[in-house]
Amino acid sequence: MSSEKVAIIGSGNWGSAVAKIIGRNVAKFNHFDTQVKMWVFEEKINGQKLTDIINTKHENVKYLPNIKLPENIVACPDLIETCRDATMLVFVVPHQFVTSICKQLKGKILPHAKAISLIKGIDVNEHGFRLITDMIQDSLNIRACVLSGANIANEVAEERFCETTIGYRNRTDGELFMQIFHTPSFRVNIVEDVVGVELCGALKNIIAIGGGLVDGLKLGDNTKAAIIRIGLYEMRKFSQMFYKDVKDATFFESCGVADLITTCAGGRNRKVAEAHVTTGKSFDQLEKEMLNGQKLQGTSTAQDMYNILTKKNLCHEFPLMTVIYRICYEGLPPIKIVEDL
Numbered sequence: 001m002s003s004e005k006v007a008i009i010g011s012g013n014w015g016s017a018v019a020k021i022i023g024r025n026v027a028k029f030n031h032f033d034t035q036v037k038m039w040v041f042e043e044k045i046n047g048q049k050l051t052d053i054i055n056t057k058h059e060n061v062k063y064l065p066n067i068k069l070p071e072n073i074v075a076c077p078d079l080i081e082t083c084r085d086a087t088m089l090v091f092v093v094p095h096q097f098v099t100s101i102c103k104q105l106k107g108k109i110l111p112h113a114k115a116i117s118l119i120k121g122i123d124v125n126e127h128g129f130r131l132i133t134d135m136i137q138d139s140l141n142i143r144a145c146v147l148s149g150a151n152i153a154n155e156v157a158e159e160r161f162c163e164t165t166i167g168y169r170n171r172t173d174g175e176l177f178m179q180i181f182h183t184p185s186f187r188v189n190i191v192e193d194v195v196g197v198e199l200c201g202a203l204k205n206i207i208a209i210g211g212g213l214v215d216g217l218k219l220g221d222n223t224k225a226a227i228i229r230i231g232l233y234e235m236r237k238f239s240q241m242f243y244k245d246v247k248d249a250t251f252f253e254s255c256g257v258a259d260l261i262t263t264c265a266g267g268r269n270r271k272v273a274e275a276h277v278t279t280g281k282s283f284d285q286l287e288k289e290m291l292n293g294q295k296l297q298g299t300s301t302a303q304d305m306y307n308i309l310t311k312k313n314l315c316h317e318f319p320l321m322t323v324i325y326r327i328c329y330e331g332l333p334p335i336k337i338v339e340d341l
C-alpha cells in the first residue's frame, strides 16, 4: 500500500525535466503511488491544449521538446485537482507565480503534506523580503525543503551527469524527497541549511546577468572569473548578514559555486544579458523574443535585491549586485559592470 503521493506544481523547462526523474523514481519504490499529476498552466499549441499533447505524446513540446516523459506523469490543468490528495508537493514555477498558487491551494491540500521548492527567486514586498520556502510554509502551514544546484534543465533531461543539493530542516523530509530525485546521473546531496541553499539559487541569477554582460562586452575569461568570485562573495555576505545560521559549507555544494559557474556559462540569464549588450534591446523584449515563453528570473531578482539594499542603506556593500540592477533598469552602460566595481 503506497503511503506517499507526489504532485508537481509547474511544467516549464525545469518542471518537465524533473517530471522525467520523478516519474521513473516513484515507480521503483512500493511506498509511492505510481501516478504523478503535474499541474500545467494551460495554453494552446497550434490549436491543441498543452495538457492533451503531454498526455498523448508524453512530451512537453513547448518547454522541453524531444524528451519523452514517463507515462505515469499525468498533465492536469486544474491546480486543486493536481494537489488535493498529494502528500509531497513539488513547487517548480517561476517565483512571480507562487503567491497566487499558494492562495489557491490554501485549505485545499492534505494537512500532513510536505513541500519542496525548486524555485530560484525571492519574494519582496513593502514589508521586506521572504524566502519562497517560508511563503509556502506560512501560507499552507506545511514544512518545506528546497532543491537547488548546477542544473541546466535540458542537460539534466538528457541524463548528463550533474549534482544537486537538497536543503532540509527536518531530516526525514530531506531523505524522502531525495528518493524521488536521486539518480546515478542526477546526484543529490542533502544539507541542513534550507536558507543557504535557497539564497544561493535566487542570488546566482543576478550574477548570471553579470556573466552575460561580460560575454556581450567580450571582456574574456579572466573578467568572467572575477564576476563569479565577487558574486559568490556578495551572495555569502548577503545570506549571512540576514541569516546568521547560513553555513559557509553550503557555498561549496552544487547549489553554491557549481551553480554559479554553470549559470554564468550556459543559462538563459547569461544568454539574454549577452544579447542585451550586442543588440541594445531591452531585457523584456529579449525575454519575449529569445525564450519562447520561458521566464527570466535574474533581472527581477536584481530589482528585488536593489529594493532591499536601498531600504537598508547597503548598496555600497554590494557593488556588483547594485551595478547589475542599474544596468538592467536605469540604462547604465554595460561597461560599468567593471568600471563601478
Ligand SMILES: NC(=O)c1ccc[n+]([C@@H]2O[C@H](COP(=O)([O-])OP(=O)(O)OC[C@H]3O[C@@H](n4cnc5c(N)ncnc54)[C@H](O)[C@@H]3O)[C@@H](O)[C@H]2O)c1
Binding pocket: 010, 011, 012, 013, 014, 015, 016, 040, 041, 042, 063, 092, 093, 094, 095, 097, 118, 119, 120, 121, 151, 152, 153, 154, 293, 294, 295, 296, 297
Ligand atoms: N530551466 C532551468 O534550467 C532551471 C533549472 C533549475 C531551476 N530552475 C528554476 O525553476 C523554476 C521554474 O522554471 P522553469 O524553467 O521550469 O520555467 P520556464 O521559464 O521554462 O517556464 C515558464 C512556466 O511558467 C508558466 N506560466 C506562465 N504564466 C503563468 C502564470 N500566470 N501562472 C503560473 N504559471 C505560469 C508557463 O506555463 C511555464 O510552465 C524557476 O524558479 C527557475 O529559476 C530552472
Ligand SMILES: O=P(O)(O)OC[C@H](O)CO
Binding pocket: 120, 149, 150, 151, 152, 153, 208, 259, 262, 263, 266, 267, 268, 269, 270, 297
Ligand atoms: O537558465 P537560467 O539562467 O535560469 O539557469 C538555469 C539553472 O538555474 C542553472 O542551474
